[in-house]
Amino acid sequence: MAATKKARQPAELEMIGGKSKRQRIWEVIRAQRDGLTCYALSRRSGVDDCTTKTYMQALERGGFIEQSNETVRIGDEKQYRLIKDNGLEAPRLTKDGQPVTQGRSQEQMWRTMRILGSDFNYQELAGLASTSEVTVSPAAARDYLKHLAHAGYVTVVAKGKGRGAGGVPNRYRFNLGRYTGPRPPMVQRTKSIYDPNVGKVVWQEEVSDDDL
Structure with missing residues (x-):
């Protein structure tokens, strides 16, 4: 077997x-x-x-x-x-020594949100956080913002209307009082958010009666 x-x-x-x-x-x-x-x-x-x-x-x-x-x-x-010291953060490498790109989009979004002085929607965040090396997809930005809002890292300042091409998406603002450090909060498969800056789970989806 x-x-x-x-x-x-x-x-x-x-x-x-x-x-x-x-x-x-x-x-x-x-x-x-x-x-x-x-x-x-x-x-x-x-x-x-x-x-x-x-x-x-x-x-x-x-x-x-x-x-x-x-x-x-x-x-x-x-x-x-x-022989090569790239600073405090451990190099994220594959077994072959190549840079790991998985998770980079969240790092870029987390950094971008902190320096933005105005509100934004998921489409704008995806565009601003994308680089020549790593592209942040609108879908990834929308999902990340949804989870960060649950944990209070961002606040919805204008509720969106409708869906699809004619819809207006939510507008968010980064909550500077919730900035815990340079490492982005991580969305887990367990439907929770783990913040590596404080070393703990900061949000967990409530279990409904249907899940029991």
Whole structure:
């Protein structure tokens, strides 16, 4: 029988103190910078050996770290050094070391909403948050705004009317008092919102009697 793929846990279960496993590994790498081994990184970051090794491989393939001990005897661990420091945020990479684009649209929308001084609708937000590297679709902007409104990050300042081509969409304004940090709140498959800046679920959809 083929092995079933393990379902990914919600972000609140994968993160500690609002930090993902990769973020904790990256912070140890930046603090030590040289003489890095998978075993030591795993112990210092509190992340399991398998995840640590996989992320180290991605960082090496992406050009962020390189092997520093030229010869490795049997029983010795490879040592690495940091050669490309891109700042506080851990590089988001695939196993091949390529940049991950998933989730970038929410990062761009979160940043754009904060700097906008006026209200906006989902179509305007999608256009303003899009870049040459990552395009934010109107559908993604509409869904993200709907969820952020539930948690109070944005406020509906003008209710829309109708739907489709002739409809007028809701207009929103970012609630500066709800800005918790640079990382965008994450919409979970569990119909909840997890804010990595504060390390907790800030909104959960109520369960109706029909769901019981």
